[in-house]
Amino acid sequence: MSTAPFVSVTWTDPETGRQGYLVVDRLVRGVCSGGLRMRAGCTLDEVTGLARGMSRKEALHYDPAARYVPLGGAKGGIDCDPRDPEAYPLLVRYLRAMRPYIESMWTTGEDLGLTQELVDRAAAEAGLVSSIQALYPLLDDESEARQRLADAFAVSVDGIGLDALVGGCGVAEAALTALDRAGVPALGTRAAIQGLGTMGGATARFLAQAGVRVVAVxxxxxxxxxxxxxxxxxxxxxxxxxxxxxxxxLHPEDRELPGDAWLETEAELLVPAAVSYAVDAAAVGRISPACRWIAEAANMPVLPEAEQLLAARGVTVLPDVVANSGTNAWWWWTLFGDVGPDAEQAFGYLRRSMRRLVGDVLDLAAAQGSTPRDAAHALAAGRMPEINERFGWYR
Structure with a gap:
């Protein structure tokens, strides 16, 4: 995969001077996919790395027998605290500025700091038909597909929308697959989770339902x-x-600790589900010897030098391109018609897909003596030529 993205845009808001970014890593059939995040300190380098990760996520879910055709990878980012009073008007102006890309090639949605409801509302105010309208020409029946996705977004499970659950279901299933392959029962395994937003909250729910003891969030x-x-x-x-x-x-027996205390919790499984770059080399020394797995629910939370140190300690990092890829895949499975607007069907399809993918990654990592991340990247690189051959790409 080329290190140079297909498109890289830096936008400066004329009213506040804050900056936003769009990076299109690659296109398949002229279209790419990747969420839009908003956080203070967001950078072009961060968005570039996330866009490259999206290309890999798409390729890893390629199934020649499925209706869903993987797209290219992209990502958007806005340097602003989402709690800032200026955040929503800034979001609208950003989407208005990116409208030519959204209309022609970039499909986007919620990410760190932004909910899908907020993205949809801002997109409408910016004059867009939808944040995923670039994909519509690729659908066999646009009206039917859009209704199916709308129906899926209306599904609620125990008070939480299906769209807010699928990503965490995928992360939990990735972790549970790793436990199963190691012969470790979920019941009694301890987990600590950084972040209780959409991804972290759903991961906590599905891990707890499987018997994992969530000891810190x-x-x-x-x-x-x-x-x-x-x-x-x-x-x-x-x-x-x-x-x-x-x-x-909180219950009386719950304890309140500093924000980074999750990192040193006595737990076999750590789940960074908030910001990027959360686990650096210095943080590795604070991680409990009990830790055996880290499941990356966030994008790029473990830095490369930290991952090397963790591997030397025998800690397996389940990489973001695999572990947190469920949300993106579910969107397209639903839109293309591989799954319907039904929670059990969606969870079942997602669990089977994640188990197969995590198994492939761990098998290859063991065979080539590499980390799961290197194995996942190798699998993605191996699938891209077939995708390009079948569907074409623009570079």
Missing amino acids: SDVKGTIANPEGLDVEALLRARDSFGTVDRAA
């Missing part, structure tokens, strides 16, 4: 810990839209 206010296990459902009910938990909902 963190948000912007700090870490909530209980070595006997947290009441995950109570915490999810007490979250605001940014994933911050109302401390009034």
